[in-house]
Amino acid sequence: MTSRLASRLLNWYRLQGRTLPWRGHPDPYAVWVSEIMLQQTRVEAVIPYFEKWMRLFPTVKELAGASEQDVLNAWEGLGYYSRARNLHKASKIVVEKHGGELPRDLKALRELPGIGRYTVGAIASIAFNMDEPTLDGNLRRVFARLFDVSEAADSPAGEKILWNLTAGHLPRGQAGDYNQALMDLGATICLPRNPRCLLCPLMEICEARANGTQEQRPVLKPRKETPFFTHAAGVMTMNGKVLLAKRPSKGLLGGMWEFPNGRVDGEPAEELESALEAGYQLKVRTGEALVTVQHAYTHFRVMVHAFRCELVNTSANENLKWVKLEEMADYPMGKVDRQIARVLHG
DNA sequence: AACCCGTGGAG
DNA sequence: TCTCCAAGGGT
Numbered sequence: 001m002t003s004r005l006a007s008r009l010l011n012w013y014r015l016q017g018r019t020l021p022w023r024g025h026p027d028p029y030a031v032w033v034s035e036i037m038l039q040q041t042r043v044e045a046v047i048p049y050f051e052k053w054m055r056l057f058p059t060v061k062e063l064a065g066a067s068e069q070d071v072l073n074a075w076e077g078l079g080y081y082s083r084a085r086n087l088h089k090a091s092k093i094v095v096e097k098h099g100g101e102l103p104r105d106l107k108a109l110r111e112l113p114g115i116g117r118y119t120v121g122a123i124a125s126i127a128f129n130m131d132e133p134t135l136d137g138n139l140r141r142v143f144a145r146l147f148d149v150s151e152a153a154d155s156p157a158g159e160k161i162l163w164n165l166t167a168g169h170l171p172r173g174q175a176g177d178y179n180q181a182l183m184d185l186g187a188t189i190c191l192p193r194n195p196r197c198l199l200c201p202l203m204e205i206c207e208a209r210a211n212g213t214q215e216q217r218p219v220l221k222p223r224k225e226t227p228f229f230t231h232a233a234g235v236m237t238m239n240g241k242v243l244l245a246k247r248p249s250k251g252l253l254g255g256m257w258e259f260p261n262g263r264v265d266g267e268p269a270e271e272l273e274s275a276l277e278a279g280y281q282l283k284v285r286t287g288e289a290l291v292t293v294q295h296a297y298t299h300f301r302v303m304v305h306a307f308r309c310e311l312v313n314t315s316a317n318e319n320l321k322w323v324k325l326e327e328m329a330d331y332p333m334g335k336v337d338r339q340i341a342r343v344l345h346g
Numbered sequence: 347a348a349c350c351c352g353t354g355g356a357g
Numbered sequence: 358t359c360t361c362c363a364a365g366g367g368t
Contacts, residue, residue, distance in 0.1 A: 034364085035364065036364095036365095037364090038363090038364035038365095039363090039364065039365045039366070040351090040352085040353095040362085040363055040364080040365055040366095041352090041353080041354095041363065041364080041365095042353095042354080042355075042362095042363055042364090043363090043364080044354095044355085045353075045354070045355090045363090046364090077352090077353075078352080078353075079351080079352030079353045079354090080351055080352055080353085080365090080366090081351085081352080082351065082366080082367075083351095083365090083366085086366080086367090113366090113367090114365095114366065114367090115366085116365060116366045116367085117365085117366090118364075118365055118366085119364085119365075119366085122364070134364085136363095136364045136365075137362080137363065137364070137365085138363090138364065139364090155347090156347085179364090180364090183364055186364090187363090187364085192361080192362070192363085193356085193357070193361085194357085223360095223361085224348095224349085251350080251351080252350085252351070252352090253351090253352080254351090295352090295353095296352095296353090296359095297351080297352060297353085298350080298351065298352065298353090298362095299349080299350065299351075334352075334353095335352075335353070348368100349367105349368085350366105350367085350368085351365105351366090351367090353363100354362105354363095355361105355362095355363095356360100356361085356362095357359100357360090357361090
């Protein structure tokens with residue numbers, strides 16, 4: 001039994017659904033890669049990365065055999081780099097424990113790093129045509145509006161209601177199309193701001209059920225305000241090489257490379273030396289500022305002053321490396337450090 | 347539960 | 358310029 005909602009939705013999807021590189025792809029691996037890339041990331045940003053990724057790592061086995069450096073390089077610019085590290089880890093597990101094939105078992109999928117409740121439902125329904133619901137930001141918004149969900153949509157209580165709503169309308173045998181239709185609807189019609197209700201295939205149902213509260217849905221918890229920090233970075237060049245540091249594997253930009261830097265509270269030029277000593281066991285003499293970069297991360301903003309430094313002394317450190325200027329592109333960096341690197345390269 | 351994790355586009 | 362937030366997961 002297909003609900004009226006699902007029926008309207010599926011008819012609309014056949015006519016208005018988007019054509020995307022991973023849609024109709026025969027390989028579950030392609031669906032997997034796309035779902036990881038699409039976490040908190042827009043379709044337009046993902047497409048070029050997906051196509052490059054599938055050229056570099058066409059199969060699970062080739063991904064598993066790649067170095068973390070190559071994997072992070074392929075991901076550079078897409079953000080949330082733990083996704084790349086987890087996908088890489090998971091590919092090795094799939095090769096070792098599942099014969100190189102993505103398992104069709106919900107529990108086995110859920111245990112792979114980087115695959116949570118949403119991604120299990122998406123892969124199971126889209127790649128394996130299983131009757132599984134899922135809930136992402138699009139479905140959350142669509143159902144919160146359609147059924148006047150006053151509970152905070154990003155709270156456990158609200159999410160439980162929303163999971164039940166989407167599961168309750170799931171059409172047997174067409175869960176993949178149903179889930180993707182709701183995502184397309186959320187991304188092109190039921191927009192966060194200024195929804196295009198006149199083009200919506202569910203307008204009639206929505207008007208009947210939503211009590212006119214659509215513009216006030218979904219209810220979301222208030223955000224915390226973002227702090228601001230100032231950092232100083234040291235640019236140390238010698239014989240056509242520059243000193244780079246590898247970040248810890250966890251946390252912000254985990255496993256990526258950067259110019260040695262530290263947080264400063266007073267005048268950057270005066271504090272840089274002590275900051276670098278604390279973080280990198282370096283002795284340096286600062287010179288003139290090379291470039292200043294501002295950047296807004298999700299949870300804080302930074303201003304980074306990059307200084308040319310004269311190196312006096314350094315202790316042994318595995319995470320420090322002298323890199324030829326022409327080879328900086330081979331070292332995965334976040335946006336800020338890539339910007340500094342570009343200034344150096346000319 | 348609350349917090350952390352990137353980047354870019356839209357308004 | 359500034360705020361919002363996007364096919365979430367991990368801790």
